[in-house]
Amino acid sequence: MQQSFVYFSILLCIFEIFKFKMPGTILENLSGRKLSVLVTVLLLSQLACFLVGLISPSPAGIQTILATVCVDPEPEVRDKWFSRNCPKKVDLRYDNALEGISPNNLVFVVEMPNFQQDFSRWQQNLAGVLQIELVYRSGQKLLNPMIELTLDARLAYSNKVKNGGKTPWTHYTNAITERYMDCIFNDTAIENKEGYPYDCSMVPLFELGSLYHDYYLLNLRLPYDSQKELNTHLLKVEEIFLHMIHMNGGFTKVWISLKSIFFPIIVTIMIWFWNRVHLLSRTPALLEYMLIVLGGTLAFLDLPIEYLTLHFDMPYMLLLSDIRQGIFYATLLSFWLVFTGEHMLIQETGERNSLRKYWKHLSSIAVGCVSLLIFDLCERGMHLVNPFSSIWVTPLGTNLALTFVICAGLCAGIYFLFLCYMIWRVFKNISIKRSVLPSMTQARRLHYEGTMYRFTFLMGATVVCAGITIVSFILNQYTQGEHNLDDSMDIELTSIIHTGVYGMWNVYICALLMLYAPSHKQWPSEPTCSEGEEVEFSRLSSEPSTTPNEISSLTSFVAKANIE
Amino acid sequence: MRFTDKFRKKLNVMLQFFVLSAFSINESAAARRPIVNGTWIRMGMIIDEMMQSDQGPPSCKALPGLSPGQTKLCQLYIDHMNAVALGAKQSLNECTHQFQNRRWNCSILDDVNVFGPVITIASRETAFAHALAAAGVSHSISRACRDGQLASCGCSRTDRPKDLKKAWVWGGCGDNLQYGYKFTQNFIDVREKERKFKRGSRDQGRALMNLHNNEAGRRAVIRKTKVTCKCHGVSGSCSLITCWQQLANFREIGDYLRDKYDGATEVRVNKRGRLQLKDPHITIPTADDMVYLEDSPDYCVRNDVTGSLGTQGRPCNRTSADIDGCNILCCGRGYNTLKTVIKERCQCKFKWCCEVQCKTCVKSLDTHTCK
Numbered sequence: 001m002q003q004s005f006v007y008f009s010i011l012l013c014i015f016e017i018f019k020f021k022m023p024g025t026i027l028e029n030l031s032g033r034k035l036s037v038l039v040t041v042l043l044l045s046q047l048a049c050f051l052v053g054l055i056s057p058s059p060a061g062i063q064t065i066l067a068t069v070c071v072d073p074e075p076e077v078r079d080k081w082f083s084r085n086c087p088k089k090v091d092l093r094y095d096n097a098l099e100g101i102s103p104n105n106l107v108f109v110v111e112m113p114n115f116q117q118d119f120s121r122w123q124q125n126l127a128g129v130l131q132i133e134l135v136y137r138s139g140q141k142l143l144n145p146m147i148e149l150t151l152d153a154r155l156a157y158s159n160k161v162k163n164g165g166k167t168p169w170t171h172y173t174n175a176i177t178e179r180y181m182d183c184i185f186n187d188t189a190i191e192n193k194e195g196y197p198y199d200c201s202m203v204p205l206f207e208l209g210s211l212y213h214d215y216y217l218l219n220l221r222l223p224y225d226s227q228k229e230l231n232t233h234l235l236k237v238e239e240i241f242l243h244m245i246h247m248n249g250g251f252t253k254v255w256i257s258l259k260s261i262f263f264p265i266i267v268t269i270m271i272w273f274w275n276r277v278h279l280l281s282r283t284p285a286l287l288e289y290m291l292i293v294l295g296g297t298l299a300f301l302d303l304p305i306e307y308l309t310l311h312f313d314m315p316y317m318l319l320l321s322d323i324r325q326g327i328f329y330a331t332l333l334s335f336w337l338v339f340t341g342e343h344m345l346i347q348e349t350g351e352r353n354s355l356r357k358y359w360k361h362l363s364s365i366a367v368g369c370v371s372l373l374i375f376d377l378c379e380r381g382m383h384l385v386n387p388f389s390s391i392w393v394t395p396l397g398t399n400l401a402l403t404f405v406i407c408a409g410l411c412a413g414i415y416f417l418f419l420c421y422m423i424w425r426v427f428k429n430i431s432i433k434r435s436v437l438p439s440m441t442q443a444r445r446l447h448y449e450g451t452m453y454r455f456t457f458l459m460g461a462t463v464v465c466a467g468i469t470i471v472s473f474i475l476n477q478y479t480q481g482e483h484n485l486d487d488s489m490d491i492e493l494t495s496i497i498h499t500g501v502y503g504m505w506n507v508y509i510c511a512l513l514m515l516y517a518p519s520h521k522q523w524p525s526e527p528t529c530s531e532g533e534e535v536e537f538s539r540l541s542s543e544p545s546t547t548p549n550e551i552s553s554l555t556s557f558v559a560k561a562n563i564e
Numbered sequence: 565m566r567f568t569d570k571f572r573k574k575l576n577v578m579l580q581f582f583v584l585s586a587f588s589i590n591e592s593a594a595a596r597r598p599i600v601n602g603t604w605i606r607m608g609m610i611i612d613e614m615m616q617s618d619q620g621p622p623s624c625k626a627l628p629g630l631s632p633g634q635t636k637l638c639q640l641y642i643d644h645m646n647a648v649a650l651g652a653k654q655s656l657n658e659c660t661h662q663f664q665n666r667r668w669n670c671s672i673l674d675d676v677n678v679f680g681p682v683i684t685i686a687s688r689e690t691a692f693a694h695a696l697a698a699a700g701v702s703h704s705i706s707r708a709c710r711d712g713q714l715a716s717c718g719c720s721r722t723d724r725p726k727d728l729k730k731a732w733v734w735g736g737c738g739d740n741l742q743y744g745y746k747f748t749q750n751f752i753d754v755r756e757k758e759r760k761f762k763r764g765s766r767d768q769g770r771a772l773m774n775l776h777n778n779e780a781g782r783r784a785v786i787r788k789t790k791v792t793c794k795c796h797g798v799s800g801s802c803s804l805i806t807c808w809q810q811l812a813n814f815r816e817i818g819d820y821l822r823d824k825y826d827g828a829t830e831v832r833v834n835k836r837g838r839l840q841l842k843d844p845h846i847t848i849p850t851a852d853d854m855v856y857l858e859d860s861p862d863y864c865v866r867n868d869v870t871g872s873l874g875t876q877g878r879p880c881n882r883t884s885a886d887i888d889g890c891n892i893l894c895c896g897r898g899y900n901t902l903k904t905v906i907k908e909r910c911q912c913k914f915k916w917c918c919e920v921q922c923k924t925c926v927k928s929l930d931t932h933t934c935k
Contacts, residue, residue: 057735060796062808064740066710084712098918106917114712120733127796131810140914195661197813202792224916234916241710245794245806249733325798376799473803498804 027458027515038514042507049258049503053496056254060247067108067220067240075104075221081156081169082109082219093238103224103231110218110242118160118214121310122249125318126211128218130203131241134183138194140235142185149179150230152221153205153388157213169217175388179203202243206387209315209380211246218242251495252306258499259304262506266302269513270295276517286354287342290335291516297331298509300324319380323373330369332505333415336462337361340422343455361418368411375404423459430456458515465508472497602676604629604755605697607645608652609678629676633754643715644747647708648701655700658818659693665888667863667875667895681871686770686857691777692825695854698752698781699817706744706785706811717743741789741809745782752778761837769833769857776839776855783852784821788812821854828854864895875934882932894934902931 030038070086086109090097112126113119119126132149136142154174159167183200187193208216220240224231274292277284284292301324309317338358355362375391378401382389391397430452437445476497606628624630624638627645638645656672663670668689673680683690709717717740756775761768789809797803829849831839839855841848849855861867866874880890880899890899906929909922 059804060806061734061737062739062806063734064710064808065712066707068711092917095918101918103915103917111712114710115717116715117734122733127794129794131792133813135813137912137914137920140912195813195815197815199790202794204794207796222916231916235914237917241810243792243794243808245796246734248735250735252733322798372799379800477802477805 025516026519027455029519030515038511042511046500046503046507049507050496050500052254052258052503053492053499056492056495056499057248057250058492058494059251059498060245062243062245063112063114064241064243065110065112065114067110067242070107070109071101071105072107073105081154081217082107083169083217084109084111103222106221108218108220108222108240110220112216112218112242112244119211119216119246120249121211122247122252123211124247124252124306124309126206126208126216127245128205128207129243129245130179130205130220131243132181132200132203132237133239133241134198134200134234135236135238136185136193136196136198137236138192142188144233145182145184147181147183147200147233148231149181149203149234150176150223151179151203151205151388152176152223154219155206155387156217156219158215158217160214166215172213172216173387175386177388177390178393179205179390180393197238204390205242207318207380207383208387209318209383210309210313212309212313251498254495254499255502256304256306258502259302259306262503263299263302263304266295266299266506266510266513269510270299273513273517280518285342286338287516288518290331290338291513294331294335294509295513297328298506301328302506315384319376319384322376322380326369326372326376330365332509333365334358334362336419337365337415337422340419340426343426361415361422364411364414364418368408368415371404371407371411375401375408378404427456458512461508461511465504468504469501472501602629603678603683604631604634604648604752605652605656605678605693606676607649608654608656608700609672609674611646611649611653631755631758633758634751637751637754641716641747641751643713644705644708644751647704647713648751650708651701651704652697653700654704654814655696658700658814659696661815662696662818662822665881665893667887667893668860668872669878671873679871680873681869682861683871685861685870686773687860688825688828688854688856689860691773691828691854691856692821694774694777695781695784695821695824696818698748698778699784699821700781700814701752702744702748702782702785703811703814703817704744705747706740709740709743710811739809741786741811745786748778748782763837764833764835766833766857768837769839772833772837772839773831773855773857776849776851779851780824780854781821784817784824785812787852788817788820824852824854828856830857830859831855832857864897878934880932880934882930890932890934897935899932899934902933904929904931 068084068086069090069092070082071088071090072082073088086107090101090106092098130151152174153176155172156169157172158169161167181200181203183198185193185196185198187196190196205220206218222231222234222237224234226232270292273295277288277292305320306317308314314320338355341358341361378391378397382391391401434452437449476494604627610628624635624642624645627638627649630638656670656678659670660672668682670679670689670693672678677683679693683693705714708714753775756771759767759771761771786809789812791807792810793805793807795802795805797805829846830842831849832842834840861870861872863872864875866872866876875893875895876897878893880893881888882890882899882901885891887893905926907924907926909920910925912920912922914920
């Protein structure tokens with residue numbers, strides 16, 4: 001219902017816009033009443049996105065499972081799986097149970113999920129984090145703060161059978177990996193330290209890009225070898241917990257529904273936009289190319305391919321969604337640069353603008369995105385081959401990862417400096433031009449004031465959108481991890497933020513496509529428009545100095561003023 | 565962050581008033597305490613027997629010290645009883661650890677009250693024992709949830725209709741800490757709620773005190789949790805971040821509660837059947853703090869009526885000026901010194917996982933015991 005409503009109202013809007021027939025972009029020619037209708041519709045659909053967040057659970061959930069410690073009498077024979085009800089279990093908290101057991105006999109077993117539940121494919125992906133509980137035993141030396149762990153991890157899967165059973169555990173993947181764990185002992189002042197815990201950092205273990213099967217089983221060993229120095233620093237492990245983070249199925253459903261609604265809308269608007277451009281006698285301008293590309297990347301982002309994960313095993317979904325978002329943000333950033341550049345109001349007339357003009361500015365985006373892509377391929381791409389791998393483990397990998405991340409950060413910084421400089425210049429130019437306004441005729445001045453106002457309005461909207469995104473995500477970090485004892489807080493702020501922000505960028509780009517689409521100039525102007533405006537405008541558009549590639553009368557006006 | 569702290573404080577005060585006032589309603593004619601044979605904490609002492617008899621879960625009638633309401637809960641949640649007993653056991657262990665050097669050393673007696681008649685006095689020590697027991701069970705239930713032992717943790721406990729698609733595919737599931745808290749609240753507090761007292765009576769005051777201290781114990785488990793977060797957004801960025809609570813080691817909870825014991829507040833029950841500060845100048849205790857009604861008995865000398873064992877024969881530390889020093893522990897009676905030669909394990913080398921290589925050191929040592 002929501003979908004049909006939004007769809008209908010946007011179609012209505014498009015229809016309204018179609019009736020308009022002035023040169024330049026729709027933004028400049030739309031009457032105040034129609035603009036307000038359009039803005040209201042956009043704001044309503046934005047509100048709907050926030051409200052959708054209300055009904056959905058938080059994006060991700062967590063389940064903590066305590067590892068069962070099983071004893072494997074024959075550690076050399078590897079072709080077997082230990083499940084929670086293994087024949088011999090021990091409790092590492094009690095020393096007397098451990099006599100005659102070597103570390104290689106111990107298998108930490110985690111059956112996922114807990115509580116007779118089974119995974120749903122709607123849950124999309126799974127990440128596992130280990131929490132290893134070390135305690136101090138009297139007579140022990142305090143540990144080094146940095147402990148090197150060698151983990152022998154094996155993962156198996158199983159599925160439900162129709163008549164209620166489970167298929168036998170089948171090997172999924174295995175690896176021997178290294179991890180580092182920081183452990184601090186906080187209670188050094190206490191005399192009798194027996195039984196006091198170390199405060200150890202979490203150990204990220206695995207990341208599965210797809211949750212295709214119903215059950216997973218982790219068999220983890222901490223092999224000891226004094227010659228190879230494997231786990232020699234590990235002392236008294238009492239318990240191992242696995243925190244597994246999964247997407248919440250409810251959130252995925254809401255998310256995909258949002259995408260399924262936005263996708264046809266954005267495609268329709270794109271088709272309409274391109275038709276509009278082709279109806280003109282001139283070739284499309286750079287800004288129009290940028291807009292259609294931006295719409296295209298948004299449509300790619302909105303394409304609900306998550307539906308496929310319900311039927312196919314697609315472990316590359318995490319990587320793919322990263323890439324999709326990366327492409328979208330890169331295009332959005334480039335668009336802002338070109339947009340401000342095109343409104344720079346200082347243009348050499350007659351020369352056709354192309355992306356080549358912006359290569360300096362765009363290269364910062366390109367370098368940043370490529371380094372992020374390489375980082376992502378190293379981290380998430382490697383997970384396709386080995387879910388236990390991590391680029392952060394080896395010193396070389398850490399340096400490499402840091403290099404790419406810092407490089408991307410630097411590029412982002414350079415980009416924003418560029419952008420801020422350009423925006424500042426545009427606003428400076430506008431204020432200069434504004435001082436010229438009083439010398440113009442009344443009708444002409446009114447028109448330009450309106451156009452400038454609308455242009456600043458959209459720039460403002462961009463800033464507001466970006467601001468809301470940043471603030472909401474910072475807010476999100478703060479609200480996370482709060483724990484209250486009562487259930488009264490059932491509203492899930494995180495999901496509202498995610499659906500709201502996602503909806504906001506969709507609405508923003510729909511608005512851009514609609515407002516920056518060219519108006520028809522073939523159609524004769526109708527007397528519905530106020531006389532003065534019309535006269536002024538037709539006079540301006542027929543001036544010899546206006547170049548055919550100019551799409552907005554604002555730029556044409558300023559270009560003209562420049563020549564003067 | 566600061567805002568939520570404020571909110572928490574407010575919540576605490578509110579909750580405290582709720583706890584304090586909950587039973588002022590039960591004003592009807594003073595009914596005698598039904599004879600409940602001792603305390604449920606005794607379950608912690610027979611846990612090893614329970615474990616050894618591998619005949620499935622124990623029957624609720626065989627469990628010691630359960631009140632009628634607790635027996636009902638036991639029948640409903642029979643699989644939880646192992647965790648309850650383990651919780652009681654760890655709280656007893658922790659109690660002896662925390663009080664090993666004090667005049668009252670949390671001596672566990674083989675009696676229905678576990679701690680002897682001392683526990684019937686509404687003293688500071690009783691407050692601590694109740695809070696620690698509640699914390700032990702709360703901790704143990706939460707841990708058992710993570711172990712997958714209990715069927716009703718996590719999602720399945722939600723009372724929503726099944727067609728709500730498994731609690732919105734897990735999104736609507738509460739966490740284990742909360743479950744442990746809620747279960748303990750039902751299971752332990754029911755003892756105090758199933759009896760009716762004359763308003764303002766000593767018994768009612770005792771029930772209110774127990775309720776308050778049980779709450780303090782349960783909250784200690786939640787207060788000591790550590791929040792850990794993981795970023796898993798685009799490229800591992802923090803655009804998507806998930807946080808969770810890490811259950812603290814019970815030793816830390818014991819330390820925290822011992823601090824609360826040291827700062828416990830003396831209260832009295834007023835005619836309206838509410839707890840009220842004895843000294844109006846001190847700050848109102850929050851739901852995290854312990855309260856007690858009566859002064860502690862004299863733990864220095866043996867007294868079979870109060871159940872005090874006395875400190876005679878207890879080892880003490882000659883050099884310490886603290887509570888474990890001979891001066892304080894022996895209540896000024898002085899101490900005997902004995903030269904002993906002890907053999908102890910020293911210079912231990914631990915090897916993951918299960919091997920300890922120690923040398924045996926021979927130390928000559930002066931041990932002091934109270935006269």
